[in-house]
Amino acid sequence: MNKKNTLDFPKLMDRFEQVCKTRGLRLTHQRTEIFRALIRSMNHPTTEFVFNQVRKHLKTISLDTVYRTIATFEEFGLIKRVHLLDNTTRFDTNLAVHHHLVCTKCKRIEDFYWPDFDQIKLPKTISHWNKIEVRNVVINGLCSNCNKKK
């Protein structure tokens, strides 16, 4: 479960087709192209971005299909929605446990891994909360590009 896996496109496409097959989702041209666009756009794409990517190959795609399809993918656990910036919905195809860096200047989002954090105990003060599913860290700072420029 590391970054390499997220770049193994054929494997991800296989998994996608498997999920569709086993869960009764029809394997349409549109879904395939949308999923492909999602996994190829590393930088946590917006719906609009995915739409534009898909349109390059599928001229007749409509924006609402992208919305609907992405919602379906989310529901079936193929992607995740992330809320990191001012209300631009973005998606994450990296399903491994990871965290996010957000550049305060260019708004770039980068994934990072932090096993040490993943293992530390939560504070006692929140023991009244149960079934902790996800614990994510968001870090705001300057990415290397923006830091150079400055």
Place this chain on the structure above:
Amino acid sequence: MNKKNTLDFPKLMDRFEQVCKTRGLRLTHQRTEIFRALIRSMNHPTTEFVFNQVRKHLKTISLDTVYRTIATFEEFGLIKRVHLLDNTTRFDTNLAVHHHLVCTKCKRIEDFYWPDFDQIKLPKTISHWNKIEVRNVVINGLCSNCNKKK
């Protein structure tokens, strides 16, 4: 800098008036009421919620004034915008370093403090990022209410 402070309304109102005075912001009735509504609504209110609260005391308040005023407050560092749930913009008046619990069922947001986390070193893998300003943890789970019900 702890939870108690965030509940000290008079002190917070004083600070608000100070900031307005020193930074040349006119102290209008609307701004005062909006700020009051913000600090009194503990649960990370939405713009709509603030609007409704203020309207109880100020019948003529308009929604766009709330939007504009909140943007001003944010700009002047009086509140912070949080992105934790499906694109409902919410605000945080707790300016102390803290983290968030988000209930996966009722969507409630709760603050928590985690000094141990605040002090641990970031992984070496992200040393190419600079000027880390904020490091926040978001934890998803079941709040005590929802856990009881289930």
Place this chain on the structure above:
DNA sequence: CTATGTGCAAAGTCTTTGCTCCATC
């Protein structure tokens, strides 16, 4: 008195929905 801030209305975004036709299984 002056310039900032508010209210109103209108326009922008972004997202969802109803319906008909199409394509996958």
Place this chain on the structure above:
DNA sequence: GATGGAGCAAAGACTTTGCACATAG
């Protein structure tokens, strides 16, 4: 062939903006 999915258009939700009047300093 049957049914789930796509495309179209329209409506909804949320947010921003231009302008004229009001009000804090």
